[in-house]
Amino acid sequence: MDGYQLRTEKKKEKIRNVAIELFLSFGIEKVSITEIAKKASVSPVTIYNHFGTKDELVRKVITSFIQKEWEDRLDITKRGDLSFHEKIEKMVFETESITGKTNPEFLNSMINGDPELEKMIGEIYHQFLPSIVDFFEEGKKQGYMDPDISTETIMIYLNLLKNAMSGFHFYNDPEKNSKLAKDLTNFFFYGLLNKAPNRK
Structure with missing residues (x-):
């Protein structure tokens, strides 16, 4: 990558970072x-040249955001200093924290976007799906999950949850969204159990 290309990529990254912060x-x-151009110290024309329309910028920003969130969660699953249960607790906490601080309109755009955005998000989901399944398989080996649950069943469960999210809406109350995110994440991992199993 030459100097011009490097400067261009840095400028695009700054635009994406500013856009996600504002969104x-x-x-x-x-x-x-x-507003994005002003805070990123570029002209609106520069944004249109690099990203096209605002809708196209939004798609890029949302997919980049989701990609990073998945990567951060998978980084947690690879940590050797945490037990399986501790990894889940950390993922629950971080999901709750992010949702409680994020504008609900942006959250709803992530799960109820236009068809093209939904397709892009679906591609990210399928990119990370094998790693999620591997994480659950490790949980079975460690005794945190029923070892008789097949990989096929786990994948069906994950797809059911993904499809259910298409009709979901966040609220204009950060505290309510924070609790909702925690409840949904707990349900994702623990189902209808009264509380998470306390195993070592």
Whole structure:
């Protein structure tokens, strides 16, 4: 990559970072290209040249955000200093924390986007699906999950949850969203158990 390409990539990264910061705080509809350009110290024309329309920028920003969130969660699953149960607890806590601080309009855009965005998010999900299944398989080996549950069943369960999210909506109450995220993440991992199993 030559100097020009490197400068271009850095500029695009700055635009994405500024856009995600503003979208997370204020939602997508209330943030204009002009505002993003001003904070990123570029012209609106530069944003249009690199990303096209605002809708295309939104798709890029949301998919980059989701990609990073998946990567962060998978990094947790690879940590050798945490037990299986501790890894789940950390993922629950981080999901709750992010959701409680994020504008609900942005959250709803992630799970109820346009068809093209939904396709892009689906591709990310399938990219990380094998690693998720591996994580659950490790949980079975460690005795945290029923060893008789097949990999096929785990995949069906994950797909059912993914499809259910398409009709979900977050609220205009950060505390309510935070609790909802925690409940959903707990349900994702523990189902209808009264509490998480306390195993070592």
